[in-house]
Amino acid sequence: MQTNYKSENSCKCRHGGDKRGPTSYQMHDSNLVFEALELKNGDVFFDMGCGPGDYSIHAAKDLGIAGTVYALDSNISMLKTVDNKAITNGLSNIQTVYGDMTGVLPFEDESVDTCFMSTSLHCMDLQKCGTAIFKEVERILKPSGQVAVIECKKEKVDFGPPVHMRISAEDLKSVVQPLGFYVTSYLNLGFNYMIQFKKNFNGV
Numbered sequence: 499m500q501t502n503y504k505s506e507n508s509c510k511c512r513h514g515g516d517k518r519g520p521t522s523y524q525m526h527d528s529n530l531v532f533e534a535l536e537l538k539n540g541d542v543f544f545d546m547g548c549g550p551g552d553y554s555i556h557a558a559k560d561l562g563i564a565g566t567v568y569a570l571d572s573n574i575s576m577l578k579t580v581d582n583k584a585i586t587n588g589l590s591n592i593q594t595v596y597g598d599m600t601g602v603l604p605f606e607d608e609s610v611d612t613c614f615m616s617t618s619l620h621c622m623d624l625q626k627c628g629t630a631i632f633k634e635v636e637r638i639l640k641p642s643g644q645v646a647v648i649e650c651k652k653e654k655v656d657f658g659p660p661v662h663m664r665i666s667a668e669d670l671k672s673v674v675q676p677l678g679f680y681v682t683s684y685l686n687l688g689f690n691y692m693i694q695f696k697k698n699f700n701g702v
Contacts, residue, residue: 524552532556535644537612541561543568545570547571555583561591572598607637612643621659645674645694645696667684667691679697679698
């Protein structure tokens with residue numbers, strides 16, 4: 499099932515339109531990613547910039563029929579791919595959402611268990627868009643919720659985004675932590691990394 503949603507405050511991709519490279523899912527052992535996420539049966543998982551939906555499909559299998567995956571992307575063809583994969587895998591707990599991740603998100607306050615972003619931030623200007631994105635993430639996350647971000651390490655390699663577009667863990671922390679989050683985990687994925695955050699409470 500597809501829901502239409504469009505932000506009026508979109509940050510345009512720095513490498514042009516909806517162009518994107520291959521999914522990061524096959525670049526590392528994604529089982530390690532989901533072991534670190536520790537998803538629970540019945541959770542709500544929000545895949546922000548889902549692309550072809552490999553992580554969404556994995557999450558939907560882990561969550562079971564009581565859980566829900568929302569897969570958001572600004573590329574209709576990507577969402578159709580996700581829908582087709584859900585049908586092929588016999589999954590009824592995925593809902594695709596057409597839109598972007600830079601404005602008000604179509605969720606109630608404190609309604610999501612995991613906000614997940616895999617290699618979707620580096621195509622934006624983090625300093626320009628990051629605060630708005632993570633303020634919304636903070637709003638929709640449950641008190642016990644988590645944010646997980648996978649990005650390419652800020653290293654020069656022969657594939658992937660150029661170094662100037664890459665976002666280091668320190669770059670992310672400089673934007674996310676002042677908005678009321680603290681780091682819970684850093685996972686080395688080889689060419690990539692995953693960093694996880696949770697909400698601060700009572701200034702702790």
